[in-house]
Amino acid sequence: MRGQVLGVDTRTGDGIVAGEDGRRYGFRPADWAARGEPAVGMEVDFEIENNRALSIFPVPGTVPARPHGYGTEPLHNDRNKLVAALLAFFIGVFGVHRFYLGRIGTGVLMLVLTCTLVGVLVTGPWALIDMIRYLIMSDREFAARYARD
Structure with a gap:
């Protein structure tokens, strides 16, 4: 099935994919089957087991659809x-x-x-x-x- 990455927790690597069927599927870092890391807005292809996305691959030739400036600002931290x-x-x-x-x-x-x-x-x-x-x-x-x- 194809879908789009909705979110990824930077601490744990867990995330959510919205499938083309309109449902949401959770995933863990071990489910990501490609080099690099998932990004919000990235089009992906994945398999489904219960409510979980498995064997997730980015769709070749697609670019993550990010809001302007998303992901370019560093996270806020009061420690240096x-x-x-x-x-x-x-x-x-x-x-x-x-x-x-x-x-x-x-x-x-x-x-x-x-x-x-x-x-x-x-x-x-x-x-x-x-x-x-x-x-x-x-x-x-x-x-x-x-x-x-």
């Missing part, structure tokens, strides 16, 4: 990835960057581990890896992952 990266670099062994991003549990774990000599050997590389991840992560992904609920 550069600030998080700088915190991770300079005082990351204490887990401050984790507290800044709302990851309280791992922030406390890093703080407790830093109190031991062996723990510093763990939290140092951990903070460095976090810093690199923040810097190479897209603004959209950072906003989706670390936005306040």
Whole structure:
């Protein structure tokens, strides 16, 4: 059946397709059978099982019908990835960057581990890896992952 992608949750990858039969079908990231990601307005071809779309492929030669400017603006986020990266670099062994991003549990774990000599050997590389991840992560992904609920 053919249809159009109505929406995709950026956090989970779950989405909804409107079929040409007028019904809506849910899908999960594993149901997407093509390279890339589904986009709102994209024409797709899919199989149906109950109320679920399976084996979803974009229709070749079609372009997603998006409202003007849709998807070009970054998601709103009150946290800054550069600030998080700088915190991770300079005082990351204490887990401050984790507290800044709302990851309280791992922030406390890093703080407790830093109190031991062996723990510093763990939290140092951990903070460095976090810093690199923040810097190479897209603004959209950072906003989706670390936005306040």
